[in-house]
Amino acid sequence: xxxxxxxxxxxxxxxxxxxxxxxxxxxxxxxxxxxxxxxxxxxxxxxxxxxxxxxxxxxxxxxxxxxxxxxxxxxxxxxxxxxxxxxxxxxxxxxxxxxxxxxxxxxxxxxxxxxxxxxxxxxxxxxxxxxxxxxxxxxxxxxxxxxxxxxxxxxxxxxxxxxxxxxxxxxxxxxxxxxxxxxxxxxxxxxxxxxxxxxxxxxxxxxxxxxxxxxxxxxxxxxxxxxxxxxxxxxxxxxxxxxxxxxxxxxxxxxxxxxxxxxxxxxxxxxxxxxxxxxxxxxxxxxxxxxxxxxxxxxxxxxxxxxxxxxxxxxxxxxxxxxxxxxxxxxxxxxxxxxxxxxxxxxxxxxxxxxxxxxxxxxxxxxxxxxxxxxxxxxxxxxxxxxxxxxxxxxxxxxxxxxxxxxxxxxxxxxxxxxxxxxxxxxxxxxxxxxxxxxxxxxxxxxxxxxxxxxxxxxxxxxxxxxxxxxxxxxxxxxxxxxxxxxxxxxxxxxxxxxxxxxxxxxxxxxxxxxxxxxxxxxxxxxxxxxxxxxxxxxxxxxxxxxxxxxxxxxxxxxxxxxxxxxxxxxxxxxxxxxxxxxxxxxxxxxxxxxxxxxxxxxxxxxxxxxxxxxxxxxxxxxxxxxxxxxxxxxxxxxxxxxxxxxxxxxxxxxxxxxxxxxxxxxxxxxxxxxxxxxxxxxxxxxxxxxxxxxxxxxxxxxxxxxxxxxxxxxxxxxxxxxxxxxxxxxxxxxxxxxxxxxxxxxxx
Numbered sequence: 001x002x003x004x005x006x007x008x009x010x011x012x013x014x015x016x017x018x019x020x021x022x023x024x025x026x027x028x029x030x031x032x033x034x035x036x037x038x039x040x041x042x043x044x045x046x047x048x049x050x051x052x053x054x055x056x057x058x059x060x061x062x063x064x065x066x067x068x069x070x071x072x073x074x075x076x077x078x079x080x081x082x083x084x085x086x087x088x089x090x091x092x093x094x095x096x097x098x099x100x101x102x103x104x105x106x107x108x109x110x111x112x113x114x115x116x117x118x119x120x121x122x123x124x125x126x127x128x129x130x131x132x133x134x135x136x137x138x139x140x141x142x143x144x145x146x147x148x149x150x151x152x153x154x155x156x157x158x159x160x161x162x163x164x165x166x167x168x169x170x171x172x173x174x175x176x177x178x179x180x181x182x183x184x185x186x187x188x189x190x191x192x193x194x195x196x197x198x199x200x201x202x203x204x205x206x207x208x209x210x211x212x213x214x215x216x217x218x219x220x221x222x223x224x225x226x227x228x229x230x231x232x233x234x235x236x237x238x239x240x241x242x243x244x245x246x247x248x249x250x251x252x253x254x255x256x257x258x259x260x261x262x263x264x265x266x267x268x269x270x271x272x273x274x275x276x277x278x279x280x281x282x283x284x285x286x287x288x289x290x291x292x293x294x295x296x297x298x299x300x301x302x303x304x305x306x307x308x309x310x311x312x313x314x315x316x317x318x319x320x321x322x323x324x325x326x327x328x329x330x331x332x333x334x335x336x337x338x339x340x341x342x343x344x345x346x347x348x349x350x351x352x353x354x355x356x357x358x359x360x361x362x363x364x365x366x367x368x369x370x371x372x373x374x375x376x377x378x379x380x381x382x383x384x385x386x387x388x389x390x391x392x393x394x395x396x397x398x399x400x401x402x403x404x405x406x407x408x409x410x411x412x413x414x415x416x417x418x419x420x421x422x423x424x425x426x427x428x429x430x431x432x433x434x435x436x437x438x439x440x441x442x443x444x445x446x447x448x449x450x451x452x453x454x455x456x457x458x459x460x461x462x463x464x465x466x467x468x469x470x471x472x473x474x475x476x477x478x479x480x481x482x483x484x485x486x487x488x489x490x491x492x493x494x495x496x497x498x499x500x501x502x503x504x505x506x507x508x509x510x511x512x513x514x515x516x517x518x519x520x521x522x523x524x525x526x527x528x529x530x531x532x533x534x535x536x537x538x539x540x541x542x543x544x545x546x547x548x549x550x551x552x553x554x555x556x557x558x559x560x561x562x563x564x565x566x567x568x569x570x571x572x573x574x575x576x577x578x579x580x581x582x583x584x585x586x587x588x589x590x591x592x593x594x595x596x597x598x599x600x601x602x603x604x605x606x607x608x609x610x611x612x613x614x615x616x617x618x619x620x621x622x623x624x625x626x627x628x629x630x631x632x633x634x635x636x637x638x639x640x641x642x643x644x645x646x647x648x649x650x651x652x653x654x655x656x657x658x659x660x661x662x663x664x665x666x667x668x669x670x671x672x673x674x675x676x677x678x679x680x681x682x683x684x685x686x687x688x689x690x691x692x693x694x695x696x697x698x699x700x701x702x703x704x705x706x707x708x709x710x711x712x713x714x715x716x717x718x719x720x721x722x723x724x725x726x727x728x729x730x731x732x733x734x735x736x737x738x739x740x741x742x743x744x745x746x747x748x749x
C-alpha cells in the first residue's frame with residue numbers, strides 16, 4: 001500500500017534521479033564507462049529533517065544518505081528546489097566531511113533548466129518544481145556499491161497566512177515512478193516569544209505534537225518504506241490572550257470553505273472546571289483473564305488522577321449494579337483509596353445488565369448549582385443479556401434520566417462482542433464519545449489516554465455564531481467541551497464575502513466566556529487548498545454515522561457523491577474506483593454500490609465490521625485535527641507513518657491499496673486513473689464545454705506552463721490528463737496540438 005512520506009525517488013530517463021528534497025543528476029560530460037548501466041543506480045537509504053523555528057525564522061537541516069548500487073563510480077550534480085515562498089537567507093552544504101560551494105539560481109533561470117530536463121527525458125515530474133529557485137552543487141564521485149551523505153542547511157523567514165505563521169517542507173514528487181525510502185524522520189522544534197497557542201499540521205495529521213512549555217513545542221513524524229504524497233505544512237499562532245481564535249479560508253469559485261482553530265492559552269489553568277464522574281465497571285464473566293486485569297489498571301489510573309475539587313462514585317455491575325457510595329463523594333485520599341481497593345478485589349462473573357447499571361449511574365449525578373463537568377465513564381465488553389435487553393428501551397430510559405443532556409456519557413467497548421450501535425447512540429444523545437478497544441489493543445493505555453484528555457476541563461456548552469456571511473455545513477455539528485491542551489478545529493462552507501463577526505461562547509465555572517473576532521471572508525483566496533478536502537472528509541464522517549445508525553438512501557447517495565468528487569476513500573466507496581468510475585452516471589454508481597460486497601449495504605450492530613465502521617466514521621469526523629488537542633493528542637510517539645488523508649482507517653487493506661493506485665489528490669482536485677489517463681473528478685463527459693488538446697512536451701505545452709503556473713502540479717501526473725477548467729476542458733494527449741490560437745489561449749485562462 002502507498003503511504004504518505006517525507007521523501008521519494010523519481011527516475012527521469014537514464015541520467016536523472018529526482019527526490020522530493022533534492023535531485024542527483026549525472027552530468028553529460030561523465031565518461032561513458034562511468035555512465036549508469038543499470039536502471040536505478042542511486043537510492044536513498046535514509047533521510048532526516050531537523051527544523052528549528054524561532055518565532056518567524058526557521059532553520060532547516062536535511063541529511064540524506066545516497067547509495068550507489070551500480071558497479072561504476074558515479075559523479076553527479078546535486079539540485080535542491082528552493083521552497084517557492086521562502087525568503088532564504090543563507091545556505092550551507094556538506095558532502096561527506098567537506099563543505100561545498102553551491103550556486104543559487106533564481107526562479108526564472110531554474111525554470112528553463114527544469115523544462116529542459118522535462119523535455120529531454122520526456123517525463124513531467126520536475127514540472128512540480130518549475131516555479132522554485134534552484135540550488136546546484138557538484139558532488140564528489142560516489143564509489144561503486146558505496147554511499148555519500150549530503151547535509152544541506154538553510155534559513156528562511158516564514159510568511160504569515162490567515163494570522164498564523166506558516167512553515168512548508170517541500171516533499172512532493174511523482175509517486176508512481178518512485179522508489180521508497182527505507183527510513184525517514186522529521187523533527188521540528190518551535191520556540192516563540194509569546195505563549196504558543198495554536199499549532200496545526202493539516203498535511204500530516206498523524207504527526208505527533210507535544211507542548212513542552214508554554215513557549216515551546218515539538219513535532220515529530222516518522223515512517224519506513226515510504227513514498228511522498230504531499231508537502232509537510234505547519235501553522236502556528238501565539239497570543240497573550242486567554243483564548244485564541246484563528247480563521248483560514250479557501251475559495252476559487254462558487255461557495256468558499258473555512259477552517260477555524262480555537263485554543264486556550266497554555267497558561268489558562270485557573271478557571272478549570274471540577275469534574276463530577278461516575279465510573280461504571282463491567283465485571284461480567286466475559287471480562288475474565290487479561291481483560292479484567294487491564295480494566296482494573298485503567299480505572300485505578302483514573303481514580304489516582306482525580307483532582308482535589310472533583311467528586312466521584314464507582315458502580316460495578318453484572319446481573320445487578322453495586323454502588324460504592326450512596327452519592328457522589330469528594331475525591332479525598334481516603335475515598336479514592338476505598339474505590340481502588342474495591343476495583344482491585346473484583347473478579348469476573350455473571351451476566352450483563354446494562355440498563356440498570358446506566359440507570360444507577362445517571363441517578364448518581366444530580367444537577368447541582370456548583371458548575372462542573374458531569375459525566376459517566378462506562379466500560380463494557382458485552383451485549384445486554386440480563387434485565388432490559390432492548391437497545392431502544394435502554395436508549396429511551398437514559399434519555400429520560402438526562403433530558404437536558406447536561407451529563408456526558410463516554411463509553412469504552414472492549415472486544416467485538418459489544419452492541420456498537422447502542423454505544424454510539426448512547427454517546428451521541430448524551431454528548432459524549434464512544435471508543436473501542438480491539439482484542440490486540442491495551443485497555444489500560446486507551447482509557448488512561450482518554451482520561452488524561454478530559455482531566456482538566458475549561459469550557460462547556462460551546463456555541464458558535466457567525467454574522468456577516470451565510471455559513472452552512474459546519475462540522476462538528478455540535479461543539480465538544482474544551483479541555484486544557486485541546487485545540488478545537490471547525491470546518492464549514494460560506495456564501496457571500498466581506499467582513500464578518502465570529503463569536504464563540506462557553507461556560508467557565510458557570511460564568512459566560514466570549515471570544516469575538518472580525519474576520520475577512522474573501523471572494524477569492526487560493527493558498528490553502530487543503531481545506532476543501534478536510535471539510536469533505538468531516539462531512540462524510542458525519543454522513544456515515546447517519547447511515548449506520550439511521551439508514552437513509554439520500555444520505556448514502558451523498559456519501560458516494562462527496563467521496564467521488566473529493567477523493568475520500570472509504571469502505572463504502574473504494575470499490576467504485578474502477579476504470580470507468582468517473583465516466584459513470586450516478587444511478588449506475590448507486591446500483592453498483594448496493595450490490596458490491598464489502599460496502600455499507602448493511603450496518604451490523606455487533607462484531608468486527610461494526611467496530612470498523614464506527615471507527616472509520618469517527619476518524620473521518622476528526623480529519624485534519626493534527627496538532628495540539630483532539631484525538632491526535634492521545635497518540636503515542638510516531639513509529640511508522642499512516643495512510644494519507646484520502647484513506648479512511650480500518651478498511652480492507654487490499655481494497656484500500658487498489659483504490660490508492662487509482663487516485664491522486666493534488667491541491668484542491670482529485671484525479672482518477674483510466675488506463676494511462678488521469679481524469680479530473682470535476683470533468684463530466686456530457687458537459688458542453690470546448691475541448692482543447694495539447695501534445696506533451698510541445699511548444700504549446702511549455703507555453704501553457706508559463707501562462708498558467710498553477711497547472712504545473714496537475715501536469716506532473718503524466719503525459720495523458722483530462723482537466724476541467726472554467727471555460728474549457730484541457731486534454732494533454734500525444735495526439736494534441738503543438739501550437740494554439742489566441743482564441744484557444746483565452747479559453748484556457
